Amino acid sequence: MTEAVALADEFTDLLFEAEPLMPVLLGLDQNRPGIGDPSAEAEQAHRAKLADIADRAAAVDRSALGETDRVTLDVLISQAKAHIDGIDARLTEFTITDMFVAPAVSLLTMLPMITVTEASAEAHLGRIAAIPDYLERVADRHRAGVAAGRTPVAHLVEAAIKHLDRYLAEPSQDPLLRQAAPDEEFERRRAELLKTAVRPAFAAYRKVLADEIAAHGRPLDQVGLKWLPGGDEIYTALARKHTTTDRTPEDLHATGLRLIGELAEEYRELGGRVFGTKDLAEIFQRLRTDPALRWESADELLESARAAITRAEAEAPKWFGRIPPQQCVVEPVPEAEAPGAAAAYYLWPAADGSRPGTYFANTHQATERFRHMSEAVAFHEAIPGHHFQLSTALGLDHLPLLRRVGDFNAYSEGWGLYSERLADEMGLYSGDVARLGMLSCDSMRAGRLVVDTGLHALGWSRQQAVDYLTEHTPMPPVEIESEVDRYIAFPGQALSYMVGRLEIQRIRAAAEAAMGERFDIRAFHDLVLGGGALPLSVLDAVVTEWAAK
16 A cells, blocks of 8 residues: 555545544445544544544655545645645634535534445434534534634524424424334434434524524625634635635636626527527526426426436447446435425435445425526536536546545546536537526536625625626526525535536546547546546646646
8 A cells, every 4th residue: 555545544534533423424434433523622633633634644755646646645735734724714603594504404404315224223323322512513613613712604594493494393294214224223313313312402403503603604795704803814715715716706706797798698699599589687587487388287397307317328338438337316305395495406326336426406395496407507507517427437446446436526526517508518418498598507617616705705785696696697597596595604615516517628628638539538537537536736737637647
């Protein structure tokens, strides 16, 4: 084992120590105990370990290392710095929302996804039993945040309280009951824990939010990090973490404005063919209001996603040399989480085969959602997007585990957005209406550069963000409001999509120019996906070296 691999394995152990649900969800260690410690003390202890291993990785003599080890060290150092940036932002103190990024909601999202067997039953009961202590520690973090002036957004606190009310109102629909029980004894003990410990703990946490936190929430005109102590520095660090670049919020804002202008011309071309008009406002109005572009039912929405993924599976071998063997299934977003959830998201398959890759489509208010965006979203989240990317990474057995399960948003979300345009090259869209959906998704991601930086760096109000997306994108109101709330709750993450796609496209163009007729799109895609998630600068170096050879 090389020094780089040893450090990478040590780093992965550190990540699993701090986030024990990660190896469980990945299917790597179903008996890993616990659900993590959200306390400030645990975070600072973890930070010290991250800083130490990053320093040791930076001190390794690279002169005799091969390419794989050099890239592994770069991945480790970048991952460590990104985790440190996240810890230093103190997100647990003020991240209160009904989205999965909030500590309490994350438990109700992740724990039901774990497959429980007879061998792992005790470990899972232990996780359930740990929830009350976890919630108490999270509540203490919120109190500390209020004391330091790092307060949540009142609107999102209200949404979190309503989410907990829905959870507490229907014990029989508790998502923590969702797993099939391996035996009657497990089922009995789980039910008892939920009744006597877990739901009372969530009720107590809800009381903390309502009685101690809500009154301190920031108003709708002060929703961004700009309004917190040290907010500018926090946002700059989170932008660096999520884009793996040093691009400033001002630069990212300007890039978004430029892209919105360029997309307008594409809308006019397609709008002229589909609607007989090149007037941008009229095209957007038709996309928002045309009844023919609405779903008639949740089942229709799901079936369209399945059909798009089936077409992509059939065409993929012409564009990829390596096709991951894992299945991709389509499921609705769980009902309790759907009102505050994104339009769709993907959960990677378990490494042990116990769970397939799953594309979750949000069927909440399905008849208000637009059919023209369905195909682009499916290509992003499933095939050739996240399903190919994450499933391929899991199968890279020759690489350290860190390279297989590590995550860089700009790489993964950049690949997802790149896949939406790649799908057009592959001939996957069913027609110009679906291509308008592709442009709609592009508008959303370009708008994210404008709105995320507007909220957190420029001090925009929530309404300013809603108004901008309403004017410059054809997104429906139900999605605009949930998207803006997502950007407020998850600062910087929305930047990663377009930054990553632009860089992957630039890297591909440079390789095509350097290689000429030698360029092979299948080999390029296999290379981009074949090293696991990489910081964008490292991906550039890997492809540049490949093209030169």
